[in-house]
Amino acid sequence: MAESNLHAMRMGPGKHLHGKTLYGGVVKPEEFDYFHEMVINQELARVQARGYGDGFQAGTVIGLPPVLNYANPTLKKEIVDACFSGKKNISLAISEAFVGSDVAGMRTRAVKSEDGKYYTINGAKKWITGGMHAHYFTVGTKTDKGLTVFLVPRQEGVETRPIKTAYSAAAGTAYVTFKDVGFGLVFETMQRDAR
Numbered sequence: 001m002a003e004s005n006l007h008a009m010r011m012g013p014g015k016h017l018h019g020k021t022l023y024g025g026v027v028k029p030e031e032f033d034y035f036h037e038m039v040i041n042q043e044l045a046r047v048q049a050r051g052y053g054d055g056f057q058a059g060t061v062i063g064l065p066p067v068l069n070y071a072n073p074t075l076k077k078e079i080v081d082a083c084f085s086g087k088k089n090i091s092l093a094i095s096e097a098f099v100g101s102d103v104a105g106m107r108t109r110a111v112k113s114e115d116g117k118y119y120t121i122n123g124a125k126k127w128i129t130g131g132m133h134a135h136y137f138t139v140g141t142k143t144d145k146g147l148t149v150f151l152v153p154r155q156e157g158v159e160t161r162p163i164k165t166a167y168s169a170a171a172g173t174a175y176v177t178f179k180d181v182g183f184g185l186v187f188e189t190m191q192r193d194a195r
């Protein structure tokens with residue numbers, strides 16, 4: 001999938017495809033559109049095993065776009081290349097046990113240190129697709145500025161536990177906890193104030 005640039009195509013049309021040979025050259029990167037993306041999704045569905053299909057980077061499909069769109073260029077290149085190569089996975093961690101649709105009500109907190117140099121994240125996220133095998137997490141938090149998204153690499157203080165779902169464990173659905181996870185300000189590039 002990585003060799004045919006399928007992982008990159010699953011992010012939809014855009015500059016991230018430029019310079020790549022897509023599926024042996026069947027479509028030019030600048031001509032790739034949402035119809036082609038739909039064909040990919042339909043072909044993945046034809047496997048008729050949703051957990052298995054979701055195990056193929058479904059977490060990355062929803063976790064990577066914030067990095068693709070908002071991370072600084074150095075960080076973006078590192079994470080995006082790693083995920084497109086299939087060597088690393090990233091998950092989107094927004095939902096919480098009591099907060100699904102009501103995203104604004106999330107309780108995970110990121111608190112800035114007194115010297116303003118880093119944040120400390122505490123909280124828990126539920127139903128995180130691909131979380132069991134994710135190397136990075138795109139994490140929704142509350143800060144004193146409102147809603148802020150952080151890119152969190154798996155590290156000490158980040159714990160993932162499997163959640164039993166109605167489909168397959170292959171999807172890696174996880175309960176993810178963040179306990180006193182600290183970050184330098186470089187990750188603040190992804191901050192967006194709550195509207």
Ligand SMILES: Cc1cc2nc3c(=O)[nH]c(=O)nc-3n(C[C@H](O)[C@H](O)[C@H](O)COP(=O)(O)OP(=O)(O)OC[C@H]3O[C@@H](n4cnc5c(N)ncnc54)[C@H](O)[C@@H]3O)c2cc1C
Binds near residue numbers: 100128
């Ligand atoms: C298999 C699976 C994978 C998932 N993967 C991820 C993931 O990777 N990352 C992640 O962050 N989350 C993930 N989720 C969580 C998912 O995003 C939430 O389940 C979803 O947002 C719904 O939230 P909830 O389950 O708390 O339901 P609730 O928000 O409690 O909703 C319950 C019901 O109430 C309705 N409802 C809610 N609010 C309103 C309203 N204001 N007006 C009218 N009706 C309303 C809903 O339509 C629904 O029918 C996953 C969930 C599943 C099942």
